[in-house]
Amino acid sequence: MTSYNDTGSQPLPEPRGNGSLYEEIRHVLRRPDLSDDILELALSEHRFGSETLLAADAFLAGKGRPEERARVIRTMIVPPPLHRLDMPSHDLEPPLSRRLAPLATRWQRVLHMVRPQMKRTPAPARNR
Amino acid sequence: MRPAGAGVQPAGPRRLAMVLIAVLLTIAASFMFANVVQSDGFDRLDVVRIALMAIAAFWLAWGGCIALFGILFAPQKAARADVRPEGRTAILMPIYNEATGPVFARLAAIMKSIDRLPEAHCFDFYVLSDTTKPDIAAREQSAYRQLLLRHQAGGRLFYRHRDRNIGRKAGNIADFVQTSGGAYEYMLVLDADSLMDGETIVEMVRRMEAAPRVGLLQSLPQIIGLKTLYGRLLQFATSLYGPYFARGLAAVQGEEGTFWGHNALIRTRAFAAACGMAPLQGKPPFGGHILSHDTVEAALLARDGWKVRLDPDLTGSYEEAPANMVDYAKRDRRWCQGNLQHSRILAAPRLRFWSRVSILQGIFAYLASPIWFLFLLTSLTAPLMAPPPVYFDGYSPFPVFPHPETATALALLFGLVALLILPKLLLVVRTLAGGDAKTFGGPLRLVVSFLIEILLTSVLAPVLMMFHCRSVVQVLTGADSGWPTAERDDGSLPLGAAISATWWMTLTGAAGVAFSRYYVPELFYWLLPVALPLVLAPLLVWMTSSVLMGEICRRLGLLAVPSDAGPVPIAAEMQNALLEGDADRVSASMPAHMSAETA
Structure with a gap:
């Protein structure tokens, strides 16, 4: 207390x-x-x-x-101003899945950009 | 001179230069050492020795570079702004089972110093007590009432007591933030032994207001008030070298600077948003609440884009320190646990690169000693495990004798010693050339004091190394240090206490001497500078804790510091407040009619 x-x-x-x-x-x-x-x-x-x-x-x-x-x-004892601030707790040792999430997202984004180029082009279209 | 709100110069090139210099010196030392160790053949143990030497040499080179950069890159002094600060500031003094009289005397001195300034109405004072002993808590409440009456400080001096010290000091500050933090733009965090001049505090607020992205501003506290020989040694070293080391740190850290946990001004809302820390999973020593919270808080502020700045020109900031080696080791034991615990948050998400370097640096401050100790052990055992010399290698009909590497070994030794001494020597030369020698007792006394300091720190280094080794072993084996109260009396130690704290070092030193005498006599004299201080550790600890020897030094003008020449005004104010507090306590303890008669 x-x-x-x-x-x-x-x-x-x-x-x-x-x-x-x-x-x-x-x-x-x-x-x-x-x-x-x-x-x-x-x-x-x-x-x-x-x-x-x-x-x-x-x-x-x-x-x-x-x-x-x-x-x-000025000799009176009064309580201090009550004006609370929120203090969110930051997890400094998050699990690996959360830690690697940004990397995974970035990787997905890269894959997404590259994937259309990796699509196999049909032969007739290639010849054209 | 830079404007008060201007940022510091970019630290990137300096960081790169520092890393390059340290790495080059490490490579040179490792190469020389590899030459030395392969002279009697090469085996696996030599690889370990070279690796240990490389790590230790890098650490030495890093420290040397910080001092060198402190000389090379003096920060531009910030212009003093005449603008009156507008934001309100809470001055926080967290306490935990401390000696009540001195704590409230320090607060009284700070209050008096601020009350003389026109900005006094912007400051409120909080005593945040986590004291667990009921008798001390009762004394604190009584001292609070007396201080409030004496200074007519109703409405701006507050005392808060928590029954359970959840989260220790970090939890204490967090409790304030979550209760009253929103009423203040800034909070000045002190320690129980902190003293700060009102002018300095107001200047810090001005700088913070002029630079809205600065989240934390750290002043450079000077050690004062120590009377023992060890205390004078600490005071001398921090007064002479401390400012330059701080400049060096500031030069490379830039805006991802340092927080030493006290004598620093913090932007309250930035702190609240960035610095809440969830306890680490698991049990102490590596789990639970984060002990050395200051470094982490600085890293978290930087992570959220706030600037964390160390301004070495912010003087008028003082602290006390342990007056003897045993108390110093006790404090180090606590810090060691906190810093080693940081190994779990080294990879915390989004931390700035240099914040990670600072955390690593804190860890290494304690790991360096076991590394040196392991290096000594492996060096002692290496000759026993060395392969016999091969005189006929099959390529030549003539015997090939092992090539002696004594010259290389000596060059390496002198190089390592130079890394330790040269920065200090440069700082002394700079002080002599800059005309500041008179604040250290004059040129002659400064040089003699420097020699004494080098001699004493060299002799005491093995003792400190062993204390650190023990701390690291205790932490690694899971012994929780708890949160012992710091000893802050005159600091002298009885011989019995010195013996009980260091008998095991005597045994270790004696064992080392005996081992080298019988098994590796070629290393006997090399080992003596380390082993002898260990054998004599109880005597050294006892002698350096002597107030008499400290007083003799003071009278001879040796290990002199600027505060010897003239008393620090805020410290003198604190002494007066201590006397006033004593008088109040006496009158409070008198029966009412007697105190009325006295009045």
Whole structure:
């Protein structure tokens, strides 16, 4: 199983989440892909430590100067962007029949080109 | 100076020239050796000896040519474009049971270096952990949180842990690509011991953006941070000769270049489309997941029409290396298995011709040692099996004495030694003439260091040969190496460890000396340069792992490298980050009221 890091801290009181707070987080983190649900989870798991000047309640209430609020937001752990790419598995040791298939096709093509000339011409036509 | 997006010069004529030179030198060496061996009669064993000599000589000539081409064909420096990169880049650090502090300190240093640049917003950082030990995984998570808090890196620093390391490092990267790869134009793949300067990373992105057909851009990592005698020897050799060997490689590989698995920028979508590898049928060591995935990934990118480029002028890229011969051998054991496994994909469909040559070259890097060893064994036994001399051949009434070929043998010996030493000597002369000697401690110290390097590598060569032979035998007999964690502490070894790793070499060397003394005394002195280092292998391994001897060399200014003169800024940054990380850990382990008081 693959796990992305969570904060592992005690959950905060239910965030008084509203659209503007989430928009603010998306803007500061430059992550428009983060959905409200993900941000709600990230906020509920976020630990407000001594390194941020704003207390949890003040932050959630929308208090504090923009740079103080940005500082709090930049200490949040959010999941990485989910944008999968397909990665087809290439067989590097295919069976001989598949490996020789292009050769066989080429050979058939050559035969096809040569075959009309190999046809026996009837004698009367030759004489003509 | 070429524009940043311009391609490299066509490599076809250089490849042809290199193959021709190597083949001509091989023919000359084989012809001389054939003359030497037929002096006491000719038998089947001599055919085997000549064949072995031809293969070994070709390998030597090939290496010599790479260095020579590095001197002859210095690549044009790419012009630095002032354009700001637009594509987003993920900087990936895959880890596996590594020492947590240094790994996160390296990442912190790279982050700090990038954050100083105006392009910082284009970069995100990923720690991709495949760690299997729960205690180390817990430390990694804690270090991640501290780093994120310290750098205010929420939203751009991520930690991902896989419980099962399916596909090892290649699987780790593939997991990233299949989860988040689409969000990034490029990914910079690092190793746990990689360090890269922010300027270099941004320059790599600029070059990649300027050349849309480049799928992979490899920088030239320099080895730093080693303190043992062996480590200093490695650092000196890679600093002095490494750039020229890399230039030589770049000159012949052209746009089907090399990937060393780290410190390289990759176009994510090209990688995703081209580099998925199905496991090989069967069990390890030859079946299962492909171990040395980097060479194969480079070949697969080239197969799909992407350019794979090694730019030797991309400095500011660093790595650490094993600090002693035992750790070096452990790493080689892993690489040997991976490279020998490549024998099964040598004939993979649609690979470019030069990609196949590169794969073959990787295989030969390990097969060369058993070939030399077999050559030694057959040479020791050949005199015993030689037919008795025929003095009267029936054509002449007078006795015909065997023609001595000592002069030819000596000429051949000097020729082979010259193939090893001459390229290095040319590089030293070039460094002296180019005025770069002061970065290696000055002209006198450079020459003395060169002599020490030649002496030490010659003495240690038989020991390395035996380590390689053992690795090859283990792989061929089906012993899977697994994926042991690399040792990355100060690197010194206790004598006991050196003995337990090399006692069998002492026995082999002693047996060789005794055998030649009693059965083939004419080869006794010829064998000594190989047999004596084997007899003394435990001492040599132990002494070269000494930090004290490394320090003495540093103080005398011997085996000096440019990083001795002034600290590498990114490495100094890493040391600071390591100290900060330690301080964070101490404060985190304090009770809350104490840490508040300290604050």
